[in-house]
Amino acid sequence: MRSRLAARSTRLFLAAAAVAALAATSTSCSADDTEDARSSSAPSAASSGPASGAGISAGASGSSGSGSSTSSPNGSSNPSGSSDSGSSGSDDKTAASGDGGKSGYGQSCGTNDLDFTVTAKTQAGGYYLVTAKAKSGITCYLDVNTPSVSFGSGADGVASPVGQGGEDPIKLTGSAVAYTGISPKTTDSEGGKEFESVIIATTDDDPDPAELKLPDTATVDKPIVTNWSTNPSETIPVIV
Numbered sequence: 001m002r003s004r005l006a007a008r009s010t011r012l013f014l015a016a017a018a019v020a021a022l023a024a025t026s027t028s029c030s031a032d033d034t035e036d037a038r039s040s041s042a043p044s045a046a047s048s049g050p051a052s053g054a055g056i057s058a059g060a061s062g063s064s065g066s067g068s069s070t071s072s073p074n075g076s077s078n079p080s081g082s083s084d085s086g087s088s089g090s091d092d093k094t095a096a097s098g099d100g101g102k103s104g105y106g107q108s109c110g111t112n113d114l115d116f117t118v119t120a121k122t123q124a125g126g127y128y129l130v131t132a133k134a135k136s137g138i139t140c141y142l143d144v145n146t147p148s149v150s151f152g153s154g155a156d157g158v159a160s161p162v163g164q165g166g167e168d169p170i171k172l173t174g175s176a177v178a179y180t181g182i183s184p185k186t187t188d189s190e191g192g193k194e195f196e197s198v199i200i201a202t203t204d205d206d207p208d209p210a211e212l213k214l215p216d217t218a219t220v221d222k223p224i225v226t227n228w229s230t231n232p233s234e235t236i237p238v239i240v
Helices: 002-068 080-096
Strands: 069-071 077-079 114-121 127-134 140-142 148-150 170-172 177-183 193-201 210-220
Touching: 114 210, 127 170, 127 210, 170 177
Parallel strands: none
Antiparallel strands: 069 077, 114 127, 127 177, 140 170, 148 193, 193 210
16 A cells, blocks of 8 residues: 555656746746847847938938039049139130230231331431330230341342340330331432332231331431340441
8 A cells, every 4th residue: 555655656756857847948938038029020120220320321422412412434533612713714714814995915016016206317318216115905016126128129129227226125115105216318319219218027027027217208328226225325327
């Protein structure tokens, strides 16, 4: 009888132990499941947070990018403000390069850049004082010191330079003037050719010489001409 009770007690103990183990296992599984559920839901929430933040960051970056820079074909970016300023700089540069309507600024004086006047003088047996002035809006330089002067087209009407006066170069602009003196006759003979005009050019090869009307008829024989000068007293032509 005692052995049966002992066997029964053993079975009850084993059954109770099995039930306890099963309960423990169930509790553990429930805890693990809860923990797994929490773990699986936490990354989902965490991942949704950065995605939302990245969207805001990208939006801000896109807004900043579109408002502050433009992409060039080679992949570099330039501020949009600098693009505007570059255009303005180009305009300023274009405006600064204009000559303000003053054509011929800084160049050598061509004959057609100048206005001439001729005055008859009585000193040294009589001569013509020629005054040269730059035309309105022109600035130029008389860098060839002696003008080319002739009466008519013949070789005997070409005036020889006598080397008087001279400033090299002479700047002509505004009211500035230069003078040269021309003596049509340097011989004591009665002969000579008569002319009512004189041809003058700033250089021998000037394509546009000027023909100046003389205040009187000139008798021409071995004419001479002085250098350009800003002082008219230096342009009284004499043979030295």
